[in-house]
Amino acid sequence: MDSFSSVQDLLAVWQPEMPVYCVYPHVYQNSTQNFINGFPGRVLYAVKSNDEPAVVRAIHRSGVTDFDCASLSEIALVSNNCPGATCYFMVPVRPRGDARMAQQQYGVRHFVVDHPKGLELLASEIDMTRSVVFARMAVHHGSAIYDLSSKFGATPEEIPGLIEAIVAYGAEPALAFNVGSSVRSPDAYRYALSLAARVLSELPIRLRLVDIGGGYPQSYPGYEMPSLDAYFCAIRQGLSDLPLADGGEILGEPGRALSAPGLSALVEVLLRKDDRLYINDGLYGVFWELRFEGHKRYPVRTYRRGELLHSHEERAFHLFGPTCDSTDRLPGAVDLPADIDTGDYLEFGHIGAYSLGGRTHFNGHFSDKIVSIDNCNELPPTERNLVPFQSLFSEQAADRLVELVAA
Numbered sequence: 258m259d260s261f262s263s264v265q266d267l268l269a270v271w272q273p274e275m276p277v278y279c280v281y282p283h284v285y286q287n288s289t290q291n292f293i294n295g296f297p298g299r300v301l302y303a304v305k306s307n308d309e310p311a312v313v314r315a316i317h318r319s320g321v322t323d324f325d326c327a328s329l330s331e332i333a334l335v336s337n338n339c340p341g342a343t344c345y346f347m348v349p350v351r352p353r354g355d356a357r358m359a360q361q362q363y364g365v366r367h368f369v370v371d372h373p374k375g376l377e378l379l380a381s382e383i384d385m386t387r388s389v390v391f392a393r394m395a396v397h398h399g400s401a402i403y404d405l406s407s408k409f410g411a412t413p414e415e416i417p418g419l420i421e422a423i424v425a426y427g428a429e430p431a432l433a434f435n436v437g438s439s440v441r442s443p444d445a446y447r448y449a450l451s452l453a454a455r456v457l458s459e460l461p462i463r464l465r466l467v468d469i470g471g472g473y474p475q476s477y478p479g480y481e482m483p484s485l486d487a488y489f490c491a492i493r494q495g496l497s498d499l500p501l502a503d504g505g506e507i508l509g510e511p512g513r514a515l516s517a518p519g520l521s522a523l524v525e526v527l528l529r530k531d532d533r534l535y536i537n538d539g540l541y542g543v544f545w546e547l548r549f550e551g552h553k554r555y556p557v558r559t560y561r562r563g564e565l566l567h568s569h570e571e572r573a574f575h576l577f578g579p580t581c582d583s584t585d586r587l588p589g590a591v592d593l594p595a596d597i598d599t600g601d602y603l604e605f606g607h608i609g610a611y612s613l614g615g616r617t618h619f620n621g622h623f624s625d626k627i628v629s630i631d632n633c634n635e636l637p638p639t640e641r642n643l644v645p646f647q648s649l650f651s652e653q654a655a656d657r658l659v660e661l662v663a664a
Contacts, residue, residue: 258280258311258627258628258629259628259629260628260629260630260631261628261629261630261631262630262631262632262635263630263632263635264279264521264523264560264604264630264635265560265563265564265565267279267523267628267630268560268562268563268602269563272525273523273525273626274525274537275537275624275626276522276523276524276525276537276538276542276543276624276626277522277523277624277626277627277628278309278520278521278522278523278543278613278624278626278627278628279520279521279522279523279604279627279628279629279630279637280309280311280312280315280519280520280627280628280629280630281518281519281520281521281629281630281635281636281637282315282318282519282629282631283631283633284518284519284636284637285312285315285316285319285515285518285519286315286318286319287518288514288515288517288518288519289315289316289319289320289321289515290319290320291485292473292485292511292514292515293319293320293321295485295486295489296489296492296509296511297489297492297493297496297507298469298492298506298507298508298509299323299506299507299508299509300321300323300508300509300511301321301323301324301325301345301347301468301508301509301510301511302316302317302321302323302324302325302510302511302512302515302516303325303471303510303511303512303515304324304325304326304327304331304334304335304512305325305327305331305512305614306512306513306515306516306517306609306610306611306614307512307516307520307609307610307611307612307613307614308331308334308613308614309520309613309614309627310334310338311627311629312516312519312520312609312613313334313335313338313339314338314339315519316515316516317335317338317339317342321515322339322341322342322343323342323343323344323345323508324339324342324343324344324345325345325347325471325510325512326344326345326346326347327346327347327348328348328351328355329351329352329355329358329359331344332344332346332359332363332365333363336363343367344359344363344365344367345365345367345368345508346359346365346367346368346369347367347368347369347391347433347468347510348369348409349369349370349371349372349375349393349409350375350409354382356368356379356382356383357382357383359383360382360383360384360388366387366388366389367388367389367390367391367431368383368388368389368390368391369390369391369392369393369433369468370390370391370392370393370419370423371392371393371394371395371409371410371411371419372411372419373418373419373422376390376419376422376423376426380426385426385427385428386427386428388428388429389428389429389430389431389466390423390426390428390429390430390431391430391431391432391433391466391468392411392416392419392420392423392430392431392432392433393409393410393411393433393434393435394410394411394412394413394416394432394433394434394452394453394456395409395410395411395412395413395434396410396434396435396436396448396449396452396453397436397437398436398437398440398442398444398445398448398449400437400440400441400442400444400445401436401437401438401439401440401441401445401472402437402438402439402440402441402550402551403437403438403439403550404437405435405436405437405438405470405472406434406435406437410434410435413452413455413456416432416456417456417459417460420432420460420462420464424462429465430462430464431464431465431466431467431468432453432456432457432464432466432467432468433467433468433470434449434452434453434468434469434470435469435470435471435472435510436448436449436469436470436472437472438471438472439472439474439475439482439513439551440472440473440474440488441474441482441483442483443483443487443488443490443491443492444491445472446469446488446491446492446495447491447494447495449469449495450469450492450495450496450498450499451495451498453467453469453499454495454498454499454500457499457500457501458500462502463500463501463502463503463505464501464502464505465501465502465504465505465506466505466506466507466508467499467501467505467506467507467508468507468508468509468510469492469507469508469509470509470510471509471510471511471512471513473485473488473509473511473513473514474513474514475513475514475517475518475607475610477552477553477554477555477556477607478552478554478555478556479552479553479554480551480552480553480554485514492507492509512610512611513610513611516609516610517607517608517609517610518607518609518637519609519637520607520608520609520612520613520637521604521605521606521607521608521637521638522538522543522544522555522604522605522608522612523602523603523604524536524537524538524602524603524604524605525537525600525601525602525603526597526598526599526600526601526602526603527579527599528599529597529598529599532572532573532574532575532590533574533575533577534574534575534576534577534593534597535576535577535578535579536576536577536578536579536603537579537622538578538579538622538624539576539577539578539579539580539585539586539587539622540578540584540585540586540587541578541580541582541585541616541617541619541620541622542578542616542617542622542623542624543608543612543613543615543616544578544587544612545611545612545615545616545617546610546611546612546615547587547588553587553588553589554587554588554589554591555605555606555607555608555638556605556606556607556637556638556639557591557593557603557604557605557606557638558603558604558606558638559593559594559597559601559602559603559604560601560602560603560604561600561601561602566594566597566601567594568594568595568596570594570595570596571592571593571594571595572592572593572594572595573590573591573592574590574591574592574593574597575587575590575591576591578622579620579622580619580620580622581620582619582620604637604638605638606636606637606638606639607637607638607639
């Protein structure tokens with residue numbers, strides 16, 4: 258991977274014709290350690306949110322040793338890039354033979370099921386006596402943008418029977434649930450943990466592990482979420498009534514919260530038509546997530562001839578991707594320097610979550626150019642009205658957040 262001290266240094270020696278994706282390892286170190294220090298349990302990185310090897314390695318080097326994997330290929334990726342890491346095969350339905358391969362070739366011990374037939378299939382492939390099997394419970398909260406319990410999850414009433422069957426097969430039983438994706442209220446975790454506590458209290462045994470899933474959000478321009486501290490506080494409160502075995506712990510599966518901050522996308526303006534800008538990446542590329550409900554913009558800055566373009570006047574522009582499809586248009590409008598023109602570059606920050614993994618080759622447009630920005634003083638673009646990125650990792654972070662909200 259090529260390394261540069263800044264995007265300006267990159268543009269001083271290279272004017273890329275294809276999109277370039279910039280990894281900021283020191284930003285990943287900060288965001289990852291911030292989450293590890295605040296979360297009251299074991300942190301599993303959800304690989305699906307960004308499976309770029311450079312990102313996975315950066316998160317591993319920053320202290321994450323456990324990984325939530327949803328496929329055999331993700332397990333192989335982690336095993337090949339993260340020495341000593343532990344993979345959890347946390348999807349209830351797998352292609353035939355994948356669980357066997359995961360255990361025999363990669364030493365995976367943790368699996369999940371949500372149905373008796375799924376448990377039977379799993380038991381036919383792995384050695385249950387050296388495995389931990391999570392029973393996934395369906396839990397949804399209205400503050401989650403996406404319901405992750407409509408496809409997977411047994412009802413709370415079905416969980417005791419599923420736990421009993423796991424024990425009968427000789428595996429260690431555990432409980433898992435996921436309140437949804439991009440959860441907008443910390444109360445979702447209080448609710449889910451109270452439901453889990455009720456179910457666990459009815460079991461004749463005490464479980465050692467409870468996986469409370471992901472959903473920890475990221476703020477974007479015009480789309481501000483509560484601080485992670487608010488979620489951690491809600492989870493701690495919910496844990497007070499959770500009946501676990503001695504030495505028991507909870508697991509969390511952050512994806513977006515870890516992967517979003519440390520990646521940016523550098524794209525070129527191919528053509529300007531009045532208030533329309535045509536760029537060389539779009540909804541069939543790294544911006545694909547913008548098709549769905551949720552945030553509609555990323556923080557952005559502009560470069561001209563390798564230097565930051567500052568302007569006293571801004572104007573709202575509509576951005577279009579490079580394909581022939583008329584729907585390849587970023588939602589809303591983006592405020593940019595009024596004199597932006599063909600040949601300038603835009604760098605979009607906080608784009609690490611659900612971006613690289615969803616790119617397509619539609620119309621032949623695809624870039625796999627990844628570079629590293631290694632100067633610790635360099636940060637991806639941030640939005641002026643959001644909490645400054647640096648402050649999230651200072652000892653005064655909570656006090657600073659209160660001050661900003663009060664202002």
